[in-house]
Amino acid sequence: MSGLFFEDALLPQGWAKNVRLLIEAGRFAFIESGAAPQPGDERHRIGLPGICNLHSHAFQRGMAGLAEVRSASTDSFWSWRELMYRFVGRISPDDIEAVAAQAYVEMLEKGFTRVGEFHYIHHDISGAAYDNIAELAERIAASAQATGIGLTLLPVFYAHAGFGGRDPSPAQRRFVNSIDGFARLLEASRRAVAAVPGAVVGVAPHSLRAVSADELAAVLALAGDAPIHIHVAEQVLEVEECLAFHGQRPLQWLLDHAPVDRRWCLVHATHASADELARTAASGAVVGLCPITEANLGDGIFDAPRLLGAGGRYGIGSDSNVQIGLADELRLLEYGQRLAQRTRNVMAHGQASTGRALFDAALQGGAQALGLASAGLQEAAPADLISLDAGHIALAGRGGDAILDGWIFAGQQTPVDCVWAAGRKLVSGGRHHDRDAVARRFKNTLERLLAA
Ligand SMILES: [Zn+2]
Numbered sequence: 001m002s003g004l005f006f007e008d009a010l011l012p013q014g015w016a017k018n019v020r021l022l023i024e025a026g027r028f029a030f031i032e033s034g035a036a037p038q039p040g041d042e043r044h045r046i047g048l049p050g051i052c053n054l055h056s057h058a059f060q061r062g063m064a065g066l067a068e069v070r071s072a073s074t075d076s077f078w079s080w081r082e083l084m085y086r087f088v089g090r091i092s093p094d095d096i097e098a099v100a101a102q103a104y105v106e107m108l109e110k111g112f113t114r115v116g117e118f119h120y121i122h123h124d125i126s127g128a129a130y131d132n133i134a135e136l137a138e139r140i141a142a143s144a145q146a147t148g149i150g151l152t153l154l155p156v157f158y159a160h161a162g163f164g165g166r167d168p169s170p171a172q173r174r175f176v177n178s179i180d181g182f183a184r185l186l187e188a189s190r191r192a193v194a195a196v197p198g199a200v201v202g203v204a205p206h207s208l209r210a211v212s213a214d215e216l217a218a219v220l221a222l223a224g225d226a227p228i229h230i231h232v233a234e235q236v237l238e239v240e241e242c243l244a245f246h247g248q249r250p251l252q253w254l255l256d257h258a259p260v261d262r263r264w265c266l267v268h269a270t271h272a273s274a275d276e277l278a279r280t281a282a283s284g285a286v287v288g289l290c291p292i293t294e295a296n297l298g299d300g301i302f303d304a305p306r307l308l309g310a311g312g313r314y315g316i317g318s319d320s321n322v323q324i325g326l327a328d329e330l331r332l333l334e335y336g337q338r339l340a341q342r343t344r345n346v347m348a349h350g351q352a353s354t355g356r357a358l359f360d361a362a363l364q365g366g367a368q369a370l371g372l373a374s375a376g377l378q379e380a381a382p383a384d385l386i387s388l389d390a391g392h393i394a395l396a397g398r399g400g401d402a403i404l405d406g407w408i409f410a411g412q413q414t415p416v417d418c419v420w421a422a423g424r425k426l427v428s429g430g431r432h433h434d435r436d437a438v439a440r441r442f443k444n445t446l447e448r449l450l451a452a
Pocket residue numbers: 055057118231267319320
C-alpha cells in the first residue's frame with residue numbers, strides 16, 4: 001500500500017522525523033515516525049494537520065471589498081449589513097453555488113480543510129420557500145463536494161429583527177422560518193449532505209437578537225449531540241439592547257439560560273466581561289474568533305488573555321470571507337492583541353512559540369466546534385493535512401515550531417504546497433486542481449450580479 005512520507009511532521013505529541021502515513025476510507029489508518037519511505041510513497045518535506053475554518057458565510061465572498069466606501073452616515077457593522085442585505089436580495093441558487101465554490105477553493109489553498117458553513121439564506125428572492133426546502137443547503141453541499149472541502153453545515157434559525165420578538169424586516173425575508181419549518185429544513189439538510197464524505201450537520205440559532213428564549217429552547221431540542229453555533233456579543237449595540245430587554249449581557253444571559261457546553265461555538269464574544277469569559281472557559285465551549293472580519297467590521301478586540309488565563313478554548317473562522325487565509329487570521333489575532341496590550345507574543349500564553357500556540361488552538365478548537373471526534377495527524381482522525389514548500393523564503397533555515405512562526409508571521413505568499421481533505425489530494429503546488437474553472441464561473445457570476 002502506498003502512503004505519504006514527510007521528513008518533518010507535526011504529530012499530536014510534537015514534531016517528528018521521517019513520518020509515514022497510510023490513509024484508508026478518508027482517515028489515517030497507520031502513522032509511523034522514524035520510518036523509511038517505501039517504494040511508491042509520495043514524498044514531502046514538511047507535513048501539518050489541516051485546520052477547520054469554524055465560521056463562514058460563503059456567499060459573502062461575492063461582496064468582498066464592496067463595502068469599503070465611506071457613506072454619509074457613520075459606517076458600522078449595521079451599515080455593512082444593509083449592503084449585505086441588498087446583495088442577498090438578488091443572489092440565485094446558481095450564484096450561491098458558484099460563489100461558495102470560489103470561497104472553498106481559496107480556503108483549501110490556504111490550509112483550511114473543513115468549513116463550518118453558518119448557512120442562513122434559505123428561501124427564494126420573494127421570501128417563499130423553494131419547492132425543495134433544502135435547495136440552498138444542497139447548493140452548499142454541491143460546492144463542498146465539488147471542491148473537496150470537508151463540510152459541517154449549520155442551518156440557521158432566524159426569526160426576528162431584534163430583541164423582544166420584533167418582526168423581521170423585508171430584507172430578512174430569505175432567512176426566516178417557523179420552528180416547524182426549521183425542523184423540516186434541518187431534516188432535509190441532513191439528507192442534502194449525505195453524499196459529502198464526513199459531513200456533519202449542526203444547528204445555528206442566529207443570535208439572541210434574532211431568536212427568542214422560547215425559540216432557542218425549541219431549536220436546541222433538535223440538536224442532539226450535534227454542534228450548536230451562535231453569534232454572540234459581536235456589537236456594543238447588541239449588548240446594550242440585550243441589557244435593556246433581558247437585564248443581562250448576551251453571553252451572561254446565554255450562560256444562565258442555555259446548556260452551554262462543549263457542543264457549543266460562541267462566535268465572536270467580542271464584548272465579554274472577565275466573569276463571562278471565565279464561565280465560558282469552564283463550560284468547555286469554543287469561542288469562534290474571526291479576526292479579519294472583526295477588524296473589517298470594526299467590532300472591537302476580543303479579550304484573549306482573559307480566556308486563555310481561564311483555560312478557555314478558541315478556534316478561527318473566516319466569517320464574511322472578505323479575505324481568506326489561515327495564517328492571515330492567526331497573525332491578525334496576535335497583532336490585535338499586541339496593539340491592545342502593548343506587548344508581544346500574547347497568544348503564546350506560556351508556550352515558547354506563538355505560531356505553534358495559535359496553530360494548536362485553531363486545530364483543537366476548530367475540530368471540536370465542527371463536531372469531529374479527533375483531529376491532527378493521528379490514527380483514526382480524518383486524513384486532513386497540508387504540506388509546506390520547504391523552499392519558501394519564509395521557511396529558510398527553519399525547523400520545528402520556527403516553521404509555523406515563519407509561515408504565520410513572515411510568509412508574504414503562502415508556502416502551502418499540497419492539501420488533502422479526507423485523504424483526497426485537492427491542492428498541488430499551491431493551486432486547487434479545479435481553480436481555473438471555479439474562478440471563471442465566479443467571475444461570470446459577479447460580473448452579471450454587479451452589472452444589475
Ligand atoms: Zn457570522
